[in-house]
Amino acid sequence: MEFKLQFTDENARCAQITTAHSTFSTPCFMPVGTQACVKALDAIDMKESLGAKIILANTYHTYLRPGANLIAEFGGLHNYTKYDLSFLTDSGGFQAFSLNSNTKHEEDGIIFKSHIDGSKHKFTPFSVLKTQYLLNSDICMVLDDLCALPASEERIKASLKRTILWAKESLKMKDEFLNIDEDALLKKYSYELYKSDFKQKIKAQKREQNIFAIVQGATDKNYRKECLEGILSCENKHKFDGLAIGGLSVGEENILMYETLENLCPLMPKDRPRYLMGVGTPLDLVVGVKNGVDMFDCVMPTRNARNATLFTSFGKLNIKAASMKDDENAIDNNCSCYTCKNYSRAYLHHLFKAKEITFFRLASLHNLHYYLTLMKDIQEAIKQKRFKEFYNEFIKIYKLI
Amino acid sequence: MEFKLQFTDENARCAQITTAHSTFSTPCFMPVGTQACVKALDAIDMKESLGAKIILANTYHTYLRPGANLIAEFGGLHNYTKYDLSFLTDSGGFQAFSLNSNTKHEEDGIIFKSHIDGSKHKFTPFSVLKTQYLLNSDICMVLDDLCALPASEERIKASLKRTILWAKESLKMKDEFLNIDEDALLKKYSYELYKSDFKQKIKAQKREQNIFAIVQGATDKNYRKECLEGILSCENKHKFDGLAIGGLSVGEENILMYETLENLCPLMPKDRPRYLMGVGTPLDLVVGVKNGVDMFDCVMPTRNARNATLFTSFGKLNIKAASMKDDENAIDNNCSCYTCKNYSRAYLHHLFKAKEITFFRLASLHNLHYYLTLMKDIQEAIKQKRFKEFYNEFIKIYKLI
Numbered sequence: 036m037e038f039k040l041q042f043t044d045e046n047a048r049c050a051q052i053t054t055a056h057s058t059f060s061t062p063c064f065m066p067v068g069t070q071a072c073v074k075a076l077d078a079i080d081m082k083e084s085l086g087a088k089i090i091l092a093n094t095y096h097t098y099l100r101p102g103a104n105l106i107a108e109f110g111g112l113h114n115y116t117k118y119d120l121s122f123l124t125d126s127g128g129f130q131a132f133s134l135n136s137n138t139k140h141e142e143d144g145i146i147f148k149s150h151i152d153g154s155k156h157k158f159t160p161f162s163v164l165k166t167q168y169l170l171n172s173d174i175c176m177v178l179d180d181l182c183a184l185p186a187s188e189e190r191i192k193a194s195l196k197r198t199i200l201w202a203k204e205s206l207k208m209k210d211e212f213l214n215i216d217e218d219a220l221l222k223k224y225s226y227e228l229y230k231s232d233f234k235q236k237i238k239a240q241k242r243e244q245n246i247f248a249i250v251q252g253a254t255d256k257n258y259r260k261e262c263l264e265g266i267l268s269c270e271n272k273h274k275f276d277g278l279a280i281g282g283l284s285v286g287e288e289n290i291l292m293y294e295t296l297e298n299l300c301p302l303m304p305k306d307r308p309r310y311l312m313g314v315g316t317p318l319d320l321v322v323g324v325k326n327g328v329d330m331f332d333c334v335m336p337t338r339n340a341r342n343a344t345l346f347t348s349f350g351k352l353n354i355k356a357a358s359m360k361d362d363e364n365a366i367d368n369n370c371s372c373y374t375c376k377n378y379s380r381a382y383l384h385h386l387f388k389a390k391e392i393t394f395f396r397l398a399s400l401h402n403l404h405y406y407l408t409l410m411k412d413i414q415e416a417i418k419q420k421r422f423k424e425f426y427n428e429f430i431k432i433y434k435l436i
Numbered sequence: 437m438e439f440k441l442q443f444t445d446e447n448a449r450c451a452q453i454t455t456a457h458s459t460f461s462t463p464c465f466m467p468v469g470t471q472a473c474v475k476a477l478d479a480i481d482m483k484e485s486l487g488a489k490i491i492l493a494n495t496y497h498t499y500l501r502p503g504a505n506l507i508a509e510f511g512g513l514h515n516y517t518k519y520d521l522s523f524l525t526d527s528g529g530f531q532a533f534s535l536n537s538n539t540k541h542e543e544d545g546i547i548f549k550s551h552i553d554g555s556k557h558k559f560t561p562f563s564v565l566k567t568q569y570l571l572n573s574d575i576c577m578v579l580d581d582l583c584a585l586p587a588s589e590e591r592i593k594a595s596l597k598r599t600i601l602w603a604k605e606s607l608k609m610k611d612e613f614l615n616i617d618e619d620a621l622l623k624k625y626s627y628e629l630y631k632s633d634f635k636q637k638i639k640a641q642k643r644e645q646n647i648f649a650i651v652q653g654a655t656d657k658n659y660r661k662e663c664l665e666g667i668l669s670c671e672n673k674h675k676f677d678g679l680a681i682g683g684l685s686v687g688e689e690n691i692l693m694y695e696t697l698e699n700l701c702p703l704m705p706k707d708r709p710r711y712l713m714g715v716g717t718p719l720d721l722v723v724g725v726k727n728g729v730d731m732f733d734c735v736m737p738t739r740n741a742r743n744a745t746l747f748t749s750f751g752k753l754n755i756k757a758a759s760m761k762d763d764e765n766a767i768d769n770n771c772s773c774y775t776c777k778n779y780s781r782a783y784l785h786h787l788f789k790a791k792e793i794t795f796f797r798l799a800s801l802h803n804l805h806y807y808l809t810l811m812k813d814i815q816e817a818i819k820q821k822r823f824k825e826f827y828n829e830f831i832k833i834y835k836l837i
Contacts, residue, residue: 071786075793079778101786105762109782117778361506377480377518381510385472385502392476392796 036174036245036276038308042418046300046327049417052308054173055243056113057120059088060414061308061329064320064406065123067337070096071106071116073403074337075395078118084373085403089121089173091332094166095130099149099156103169111171111240123174123332125312126163126249129181129281131156140180142197160204164246168212171240176279176312177205179249184287191253194282199265202248202275209273212244245276247310253282254291256298263302277308280328284314293322300327317346317409318433324413325426336406340398343387346405349432352380354398359384372404373397437575437646437677439709443819447701447728450818453709455574456644457514458521460489461815462709462730465721465807466524468738471497472507472517474804475738476796479519485774486804490522490574492733495567496531500550500557504570512572512641524575524733526713527564527650530582530682532557541581543598561605565647569613572641577680577713578606580650585688592654595683600666603649603676610674613645646677648711654683655692657699664703678709681729685715693720697727704728718747718810722830725814726823737807741799744788747806750833753781755799760785773805774798 042049050061066073066081068090073081081087092112097103109115112122131147132138139146144159160178167175180197182190248266252258266275280299283292296311303309310330311323320331336346343355347367353359354366365375366383374383374397386394416425442461443450451462467474467482469491474482482488493513498504510516513523532548533539540547545560561579568576581598583591649667653659667676681700684693697712704710711731712724721732737747744756748768754760755767766776767784775784775798787795817826 070790070792071783072790072792072794077778077794077798079774096790100790101761101782105782108762109764109780115780115783117783360502361509363510373480377478379510379516381502381506382472382516382518389471389473389497389501391471391473392793393473393478395793396797397478 036243038277038306040305042420044417044420044422045325047324047413047417047422048327048329049414050308050329054089054121054245055241056122056173057088059121060411062320062324062410062413062417063089063330064410065089065091065330065332066403066406067091067093067332067334068116068118069093069334070100071112073399074341075392075399076337076403078116080396080400081118082120084400085407087120087403087407089123090118091123091125092116092170092172093127093130094124094163094170094172094176095127095134097124097170098127098166099151103166107169107171111169113171113240121173122170123247123310123330124167124170124172124176126176126178127158127166128163128178129313131158132181140193140197142200144178145180160201161208164205164208164212164244168215168244171242172244174245174247174277177202177246177248177275179251179281181251181282181285182253184253184282184285186253191251191255191258194251195258195262195265198249198251198262199269202266203269205246205248206269206271206273206275209246247277247279247308248275249279249281249312250299250303251282254287254295256295259295259299260302263299267304275307277310277330278303279310279312281312283311284319289319292319293326296323296326296328303327317406318430320406320409321413321426321429321433324417325422336402337399340402341395343398345398346402354380354383355387356384366401367405370401370404370408372401374401374404437644439678439707441706443821445818445821445823446726448725448814448818448823449728449730450815451709451730455490455522455646456642457523457574458489460522461812463721463725463811463814463818464490464731465811466490466492466731466733467804467807468492468494468733468735469517469519470494470735471501472513474800475742476793476800477738477804479517481797481801482519483521485801486808488521488804488808490524491519492524492526493517493571493573494528494531495525495564495571495573495577496528496535498525498571499528499567500552504567508570508572512570514572514641522574523571524711524731525568525571525573525577527577527579528559528567529564529579530714532559533582541594541598543601545579546581561602562609565606565609565613565645569616569645572643573645575646575648575678578603578647578649578676580652580682582652582683582686583654585654585683585686587654592652592656592659595652596659596663596666599650599652599663600670603667604670606647606649607670607672607674607676610647613647648678648680648709649676650680650682650713651700651704652683655688655696657696660696660700661703664700668705676708678711678731679704680711680713682713684712685720690720694723694727697724697729701728718807719831719834721807721810722814722827722834725818726827737803738800741803742796744799746799747803755781755784756788757785767802768806771802771805771809773802775802775805 037053039051113119134150180194252262308329311328345352359380362380416422438454440452514520535551581595653663709730712729746753763781817823
């Protein structure tokens with residue numbers, strides 16, 4: 036992975052990242068394709084209509100269904116989904132934790148029951164990276180131990196210990212990725228769908244797995260520092276390709292997240308991307324960038340779209356409001372997305388009220404276009420050294436909502 | 437409306453129809469946009485991806501929500517939905533009957549309760565055509581009295597009497613359509629959403645309302661003949677622009693429908709389109725054409741798509757079958773639709789199993805492409821005077837399913 040830092044404006048950064056599958060500018064937002072599909076949209080929507088250069092898929096979900104082995108047989112996520120640009124995959128740890136009541140954290144991994152069929156599984160630092168290898172993720176996340184906030188000192192300390200230990204384990208995969216033994220891998224996972232041309236397909240893929248470590252530590256600046264230092268001290272001839280900030284936006288006050296970013300970001304290496312996981316609102320993104328974050332992902336734009344909340348240049352718009360019924364305007368007359376170019380608020384209001392599936396795609400296209408355009412505007416502001424003005428202007432508009 | 441009969445091959449006909457909004461060839465299939473939206477698709481899908489030149493919308497649904505007056509204010513169905521080619525609208529009688537248990541047929545119309553809010557409404561031959569005027573339908577259907585099959589002699593006779601009477605009433609709208617008094621119309625319907633530019637908008641539309649009458653008579657050839665003759669005897673200086681066959685595919689054996697078409701079609705005027713309402717399977721379409729039917733509509737392609745049943749050149753395919761899980765083929769390798777060009781059966785299987793909304797659009801695009809392509813192939817076969825071979829070949833493939 037190539038990370039070229041191109042412009043800075045105080046702490047805000049603009050870089051270019053090149054993976055085996057695409058080149059994209061940061062700060063960037065990654066649409067979420069939980070089950071190897073961005074909800075209500077398809078690969079052509081993502082590439083052609085939205086111009087998204089990187090999306091996220093969830094390891095937990097794809098591991099359980101359709102299975103990483105099957106995706107590998109199809110030539111990885113890229114060929115299976117036909118979205119052939121970059122994929123970042125999370126480690127699966129967060130879902131194993133959030134979707135199950137019976138999750139058990141052990142020193143060497145996480146035991147959980149499938150939310151689909153109740154079957155028992157274990158994620159270890161090695162297993163999740165091997166799964167991500169099969170998915171052919173461009174950016175793989177290490178397994179971390181996340182705790183919901185608020186958490187006890189004891190829980191946070193245990194989380195830090197495991198997170199650092201698991202990061203260290205994960206780094207060993209750097210060698211293994213370069214020289215992976217597919218036969219052993221197949222044997223280990225005893226792939227039911229094994230086909231004779233599996234190895235050939237797995238080898239034909241453009242492949243370069245990058246590994247990002249994850250910094251935990253709740254909203255405490257000392258714990259965050261300790262975790263970051265612990266992770267960096269694991270590095271040897273191999274380094275992590277990027278560093279993520281995990282465990283935020285999990286129930287804490289917004290201001291605590293912002294303070295955590297303010298304290299943590301300046302300590303993070305400048306030569307690698309910084310990724311704030313699972314965050315957030317447009318405001319969170321702008322504040323994140325101000326503190327030096329490069330990458331974001333969140334289900335908010337697509338989830339809100341499905342609930343009729345649309346983002347615009349003048350704040351949020353509730354398309355199910357009665358006032359929308361006869362409104363001839365586009366969602367946002369300043370917006371150039373597919374939906375705004377073609378449809379009125381009135382028609383979208385009708386589609387939502389009439390429970391037409393079509394609504395979900397049109398609303399999701401709009402909200403993702405808003406997020407992706409926001410990131411482009413941010414990049415432009417950083418390049419022109421006017422991010423501060425951009426930030427102030429944005430805060431002003433956003434506060435009006 | 438211009439109806440140019442271009443080719444015939446025994447009873448099969450190929451014609452060109454031109455309305456105020458599009459020109460299309462027959463035999464044609466009209467995708468169904470019940471609530472002013474073809475389920476899971478949008479206007480661009482219909483026009484650009486599928487090339488559909490005419491679609492159907494339901495008067496009952498659009499009348500109740502969002503309301504015909506609102507659609508009129510937006511410049512009719514064409515501008516409201518942004519599908520600016522031809523619309524055929526049914527009369528609403530069928531839904532008033534099928535969606536309600538409390539429907540009451542009176543001599544002058546149908547009283548029913550809204551399935552949305554329970555409010556009471558009455559459809560009369562005049563009111564449904566006025567509603568269709570507001571929708572700016574290119575082809576308007578008269579109100580008819582449909583009976584479920586099997587039905588008593590008494591019920592069928594009552595249905596015929598009303599259907600003929602209502603057709604006669606409807607024909608009077610021909611004059612009114614040419615010289616409609618919008619002020620009176622607005623007053624009569626006391627539009628809550630009345631806006632000052634309403635009249636201007638209604639007048640700015642391309643407008644030419646055509647009226648099709650509907651032949652009822654269950655599966656009895658004598659009743660069908662009586663109804664057709666009754667309807668044609670109403671004609672004076674004005675004629676119906678087309679004739680529809682209603683009340684079929686409502687519970688009777690398939691063979692009875694085919695026999696009814698065989699008996700009725702030869703009696704129908706040759707100089708106008710014949711429209712078989714709400715029918716049907718691909719086989720029904722091919723048999724319909726063989727008997728001289730020109731137009732069809734049915735929810736089958738979109739409804740089956742949502743239930744994972746896909747139509748192909750070799751029969752039906754159940755995409756949820758376990759065998760699809762690792763199938764790298766397109767739904768139909770011979771198909772050139774958006775979905776087959778881009779996605780594998782395996783990925784579509786996964787999207788269905790994972791309950792991804794995206795599946796509904798991709799499957800609907802494929803099934804509608806199948807129906808629309810089938811009609812193009814039929815047109816070509818008629819032009820080349822080889823419809824009989826086409827029919828025999830089709831029957832052979834279809835019987836294999």
